[in-house]
Amino acid sequence: MTVAPEADEELQAAFDATIARHDRIEPRDWMPEAYRKTVIRQVAQHAHSEIIGMQPEGSWITRAPSLRRKAILLAKVQDEAGHGLYLYSACETLGISRLELTEMLISGRQKYSSIFNYPALSYADVGTIGWLVDGAAICNQVPLCRTSYGPYGRSMIRICKEESFHQRQGYELLATMMRGTDEQRAMVQESVDRFWWPALMMFGPPDDDSPNTAQSMAWGIKRNTNDDLRQRMVDMTVPQAEALGVTLPDPDLRWNEERQSYDFGSPDWDEFKDVIKGNGPCNAQRIAHRRRAHEDGAWVREAATAFAERGIA
C-alpha cells in the first residue's frame, strides 16, 4: 500500500506529538524509518554488550575463592544473559529477528560496549567490574527507563532493578579484599587503575564528537548527553573510592566548589577509537568465543526443533 504524502505528514505529526508529550512509542505505532533504525542500533548494541559482558567475569567462575563468591558470580553472569534476552526481545518488536541480530554480532556488523574488550586479569577485577563497570552502566541506564521507545524502557526498568545487586556485590568484594593483606589491597588498586579510564569511556565520545546524540535526544531515545552522564559517574564514584581506600588514577581529579562537582581529566580518546575499531586487547577473542558458542549449540537447537516437530505431528 502506498501512503499519500499528506497521510505521511499526518503520521509524522502524530509521532512528533507523542514524543513532545514525553509519551511512549509502542511497537505497532507508525514511526520514521530513521527512528526505527536508531532504536534498533542502540538496543542491539546494548543487548550484545550484555551477552559479550558475560565473558570477562565468566572466566572467574571456576576460580572463585569460595562457594559464596562462586554462587554470587554465577547468578550475576546469569543475570547478564537475562538482560541480553530482555533487550533482544525489545529489539525484535521493531521487526528484526533474533537470528539477524546474532549474525550481526558475530560478523562484527553491530558493536557492543568497548569495555568488554578489556580482560579480567585478576580476581579483583570481578569486584572492580561490578563496582565501576556496572556502576557506569547504572548511570547510563537509569535515565533510559524513560526512553521514548516503550519496550526498551520496560526492559531497562527490569535491568536497573537487577544491576543494583551487581554493583553492590562488586563493592563488597573489593571492601573485603581491602580489609585483607597488603598484597590484596595492591591487587584492588592495580585493578582500579586499569578499569577507571575504560569505565569512563563507556559513556561514549565527548559531546562535541558525538554525531548521533542531538537526534537521539530530540527523539527522546537518549535522555542525557555522554558528558553529563560521565560527570554524574565521577561525582558518585569519588566518595565511594574514598570509603574503599583506593586512589582513582587521575592527577586532575579535584573538587570544584563553584560547580559543586569534580573536575577530572580526559580519557585517552585515541585508545577508545582504536578499541572500537577492533584493536582492543580482546576484541577477536570475544567474538570468536561467541561464534563458537553459537555454532557449538547448533545441534541442540536442531534436536529441540526436531523434537517439537514430532510433538505436533
Add this chain to the structure above:
Amino acid sequence: MTGIQGDWPLYEVFVRGKRGLNHVHVGSLHAADDEMAVRHARDVYTRRNEGVSIWVVRSDAITASSPDEKDPLFAPSGDKVYRHPTFYDIPDDVPHM
C-alpha cells in the same frame, strides 16, 4: 515480521506476580515448543520470585486492535461520561455514596 528460517517461534510471556493479581505481559522469548517456552520464561523472567504462575502464548496467535489512538474502535466510549460516578451530583450531606 517473520524471522529468517531457523529462528524458533516467538512466544509472549505473562506472569502472575502473586495470588490475587492478573497475569501481566513481561516480554517475549523464542522456544521450540510450548513446554520449552515455559521453562525459558521461568529462567528469563522469574529469577527473583517475580511470579507464582506463567502463561506463554505464541505471538502469531494474538489478535490485536489497531494501535492508532484515533481508531474508531475506542470512539464509542469517548462521549459517555454518564458511565462515570463523577457525572452525578449528589448532595454533600448524603453519606456512604
